[in-house]
Amino acid sequence: MSPGPNLLVAAAILAAVFGAHACGRSGPSPTPTPTPTPVDTQKLLRESGRAMENLQSFHFRLSHRSGGTVLLPNLIIEEAEGDVIKPDKISTEFSGTFGPFVIKSGLITLGDDSYLTNPLTGRWESVPREVSPLGFFNPRRGIAAMMFQVEGATMLPDGEDVYRLKGSLPAKALAPLLGATVENATVTVELSVDAHRLYLLEAIVEGRVTPLEPDGTIREIRLSRFNEPVVIEPPQ
Numbered sequence: 217m218s219p220g221p222n223l224l225v226a227a228a229i230l231a232a233v234f235g236a237h238a239c240g241r242s243g244p245s246p247t248p249t250p251t252p253t254p255v256d257t258q259k260l261l262r263e264s265g266r267a268m269e270n271l272q273s274f275h276f277r278l279s280h281r282s283g284g285t286v287l288l289p290n291l292i293i294e295e296a297e298g299d300v301i302k303p304d305k306i307s308t309e310f311s312g313t314f315g316p317f318v319i320k321s322g323l324i325t326l327g328d329d330s331y332l333t334n335p336l337t338g339r340w341e342s343v344p345r346e347v348s349p350l351g352f353f354n355p356r357r358g359i360a361a362m363m364f365q366v367e368g369a370t371m372l373p374d375g376e377d378v379y380r381l382k383g384s385l386p387a388k389a390l391a392p393l394l395g396a397t398v399e400n401a402t403v404t405v406e407l408s409v410d411a412h413r414l415y416l417l418e419a420i421v422e423g424r425v426t427p428l429e430p431d432g433t434i435r436e437i438r439l440s441r442f443n444e445p446v447v448i449e450p451p452q
Contacts, residue, residue, distance in 0.1 A: 261363050264416055266360075267413065267414040268360045269356075271302065272302050273442075273443055274356075275440045275446075276296075276308075276439050279435070280294055283434065286426055287395055296310035306354070309322045323348070323353065324448065325345070328345065329342070330344070330351065331343070331451050352396075354393075361392060362393075363416060367383055369407075385403050386402055390403075394426055397427075405420065406420040416439055418436065418439070422435075
């Protein structure tokens with residue numbers, strides 16, 4: 217006996233339903249996108265500050281996108297670059313202007329001893345730190361202090377393997393880098409931090425820090441060569 221028309225129609229419908237169901241299950245279910253865990257910015261800054269404190273050495277470069285650091289009337293530092301060795305060795309070269317004159321000089325600090333190149337003769341001279349125009353200069357202490365004192369930090373879009381943050385910073389936190397600061401002033405900072413080692417890679421500081429500099433000064437601090445071998449000795 218052959219199946220009736222109704223039975224054939226029912227079989228065709230069932231085949232279509234099961235076939236569609238099987239096709240729907242042929243591929244894997246889409247994996248839901250995980251929700252990123254929010255970064256605790258204050259914890260990140262504290263850990264980065266400790267990482268910077270524990271460094272044995274690093275290279276730094278201070279430059280200005282706008283303005284310059286006025287150390288004394290008519291003495292403006294535009295760039296400074298050099299190396300730091302824990303706990304108290306610094307070697308840096310800096311350039312800028314003194315009135316109408318372009319100057320280039322160097323500074324070596326070994327504990328309490330400080331040497332400065334005379335911009336006129338190019339010769340090294342031993343100078344007491346208290347009378348040196350860069351006697352305050354201590355990048356190791358200044359960088360760590362900066363990380364610990366950033367306030368109201370928020371995350372910016374990250375780069376590759378880098379955390380980027382923006383916040384405000386009391387100007388006095390920069391005294392070990394820039395000398396006397398404007399009392400009760402606050403500046404804006406953008407920080408780039410290595411996501412793996414938590415070392416500070418770059419800081420952009422916007423605002424007036426020292427009493428003699430103009431409003432709108434923008435500084436850029438870049439750090440590199442972390443814990444690489446470096447030797448700093450008294451000049452010959």
